[in-house]
Amino acid sequence: MDKKVAVYICRGCDIGDSLDIDALTSVAQENEAAICREHDCLCGDEGCELIRQDIREGANALVVAACTPRFKTDTFTFDSCRTERVNLREQVVWSHEPNDEDTQMLAEDYMRMGLARAKKVDVPEPFDEEISETILVVGGGVTGLAAAIDAAGAGHEVVIVEKEAQLGGWSSKFAKTFPHKSPYRDVEPVPIEDRIAQVESNDKITVYTGAAIEKISGQPGQFDVKLKANGSNPEFRVGAIVQATGWKPYDASRLEYLGYGKSANVITNIQMEEMISAGEIKRPGDGEQAQRIAFIQCAGSRDQGHLPYCSAVCCRVSIKQALIARDMNPDAEAYVLYKDMRVPGQYEDFYRKAQEDSGIFFTKGDVTGVEVVGDSLQVAAESTLLGENIKLEADLVVLATGLVPNAADGEEIRRFNDAKAVIEKGEAGAQLDAAKVTSEELKHLDGSSILNLDYRQGPDLPQLKYDFADSHFICFPYETRRTGIYTAGCVRMPNDSQASQEDGAGAALKAIQSLRTAKQGQAVHPRWGDQSFPDFALQRCTQCKRCTEECPFGTLNEDVKGTPLLNLTRCRRCGICMGACPERIISFKDYSANIISSMIKAVEIPDELEEKPRLLGLICENDAYPSLDTAGLKRIKHSAYIRFVPVRCLGSVNTVWIADALSGGYDGILLIGCKSGDDYQCHFIKGSELMDKRSENVQEKLTQLALEEERVQLVQLPITDYEKMAQVINEFAEEIEEIGLNPFK
């Protein structure tokens, strides 16, 4: 279908007063706009009716030159038509001198870029595939049960896979729990039996106990699961997965300085639970009743040498155990030595109850060691609230050890498997030696996989900070770096059982959401609703595997030769594969190397005599672009020499654009993306990082061309740093002006 491009220029919000609209109209007409209209308030009913009228008369590619695309998005969205937005308000008139020559040039360039884009993009057609609506819950503990009950309640079939013979997990192993209801003062029985009964009586939920996952292949909506369960191998298809595999206690044998292993009377909080369940608190060393029990909080937690994080529950567990110990033996005394008592919310009242008990003693302090002195133990602590170093005699020392996520490290297991494959192949050479080293180093991972995903990037979820599987803790809870697989409970973060159940519900909702979007042929968060998807022109593929390696979401598998195999519903549409591809064979209907290149080339580059530099800004549309808009809203002015092209992610930037820009006469290129590193803010995990790596190659190329390497720069800017945006741009512009114009003009 031929394109009939219609351009609409809004004069509202200072645009009409700051720009020569007639000149802008001429630019549109010169660039093959079939229709070009202006209006004082385009977003009003009258303005929109103007557009609708043209659509009825055949306009099918719209360019709206008004405010930022982040405003009035619904207003300017019309059926069967794509709308390109030219951001004249925030990024032109509100951030530059009105009625200025450079401002006018900027507006005209943005008009050309919008038109270039409008001419090239196609309306994406959503894919249509059959989607299974069953949800697989891995782990039958308190979290998994909650996820299953809630997902079944929402009408989905659920399958629970539990490795142990019974459902219930840790919760069914503990006799009592800290309170879950007002007045939050008394220990309670663990309410797990009810939950198990609810699951067992629910005909939407199928339970496999004593089972493990042998293999999961496929993609969201079409995961094919194969189990190993009591000698049989059931196979079925599910649509989404909730991983609720829980936690294991921190290995106390590494806490020798706290006496563990030196005396049988130094035990962990898990051993204490076992004694409580057995009904008697005795010294394991001699079977005597324990009269003086010392609880050491943060044993191996919040400690850079051990677990650096707080496990959230240990304080309440020790309070509970102290109260139970006092209840079982009123002559017993309990000492609690803590770094900080962390008893969130209403649990302060539970803490109070223990404090009020005359036989429970609390002090803050750093425990420096536990010594065995004769029959008893001596706990030494520094910096206590008593204002001095103390020693305490105890019959029993309980180490409040933390929670370690019961997760497998997918990426490391993959390294191990790859090394094993190399060894099996038996080819000699340096590669084999390296593989042998890796295989030896990682041999503890053999058989550690939980999900056994058939993913090129590894059989389990990639782990993030502290080995928890998550994609972005703050911004995208429950999400992982594998679309359609969501984590909940202690495998995601240290939680108590109540929070774990809420987690289960949250992850179940995420799983349902992913099924719904897959069914509608749309991407999940963060490009929710995006119907475009990558298209691979495989006949030109060189099997370099960059796309399969760089995809943050494990979307692509490989065939034996290394050709990428697309799993569409795993894709988040970030375009990182497109940025990675040296052959530029990957494209979206509305986002491709070609489309962006034509936008870059649409800008009119003034010749050297005019002495007006032109800078290209490739800007991440998730955080940096909104930040630039905010700067405009705040009327912060910046250099008018720069032309911004929004990109889905800096990781989707193909270096060909940089080469095109430099050869086309741009004087400098500024890449603005999100923060990378451990506390990254990238919506697609590692966009800035990947761009950084690619720009190393760019720098080499610059040196070859005898261009200054300062001409291409990468900046990481959090969304909140809009105040710095103008400074970043202006400093870059000044630097380029100092260096001088591009000799390739």
Place this chain on the structure above:
Amino acid sequence: MSQALLLKPDSRFVEAIVKSGGGDLKKCYQCATCSVVCELSTETAPFPRKEMIWAQWGLKDRLLSDPDIWRCHQCNDCSIRCPRGARPGDVMAAVRQKSVESHAFPSLLAKAVNQAKFYPLLLVIVPAVLLALALVLRGPIEAILPFEEHGDAFYAGFFPHWLLIGFYSSFTTLSFLGLLVGLAKFWRGMAAADKAQDRAPVLGIVPSIVRIVTSTLVHDRFGKCTDKASRRPAHLLAFYGFNVLFVVTVWATIDLYLMPIVGVDSLYPFDLMHPMKILANVGGVLLIVGCVLAIRDRLGNERQSGFSTSFDWTFVWLLLSVGVTGFITEIFRFIVDPSQTTVLEYAAYTFYFVHLVMVFSLLVYLPYSKFAHIFYRTVALIYGEHSGRTKESGRPELKAAPERKMVASS
């Protein structure tokens, strides 16, 4: 600091403090609001935060040899502001009770005196029996020893002065010996604790005494309490009332027995307009008014005035009773005609006897009751000056909050 202290937590001592009025002790979470708001707490020896955790852990030895517990006057500025409701002021009071009980000699008596179940026996029966015994023994003693009654005091016929003075001086001497033993133990305990921490005395004993006596005369420390200012006048009245009565009693004894020796005729019993008699009556009124005000305070607002235990109540009611029965006894003296035997005369003797029982309970049990605070507090305060606890190094001035500057927008 480097030497680690082997803690011996004592949950029984914690329970004892809880029972003595420190019921909220365990609520403390060591924020130190108490030490900060306390006007009497100094930088060189702040309290009561440290006492709170010592008490929570039942560190008996620490608390008992701590002079700072006596630097608190239970104004409860801290208890009112405690975010946790731990009532440090009341805890300090409970610890003081425990301190008196444990230092007292013999300690068994101290434990008994402060238990309500022994009140009838110790406060009524024992003094009454002893006084009755004295009356019985009066005749036999007079037969052996030539005691001569001076003057013609009304009550002397019933309970002659020589017997009165002999009786009370012997019992109070015994109890004061017990008190001295307790105070000496207390002083040694404080000194040993400071020595263990390498804290050297900074001021001589005599100047320390001078400082404390002058400050006690005006109750200036009490005056620093902000929320419960009414306790200071009540205490001042009772304090001066008691001391005036003490002085006139001593003077009466001197007048009766010593003046004749130097050749001055005894004026006893004093005329109503005699300066000493006026002073005595004024003292009695001050004592009664002071006690009534104190009782009113304690009944009025427990939150502000602190939780009152039987330790407090026994003392203040006893003091009031001594004042009231004293006045009644005096009034009878003026209305009864000594030449005739009437019912009134027997009533007068009965009240006098009751008064004597009260005086016995107040004075003889002094080292074991709350009355002992006069001595323990004074000793602790003197020790406080001696060891440099009250040196004010000045509170640091709060820095002004940094100025906030808006980052320029366009």
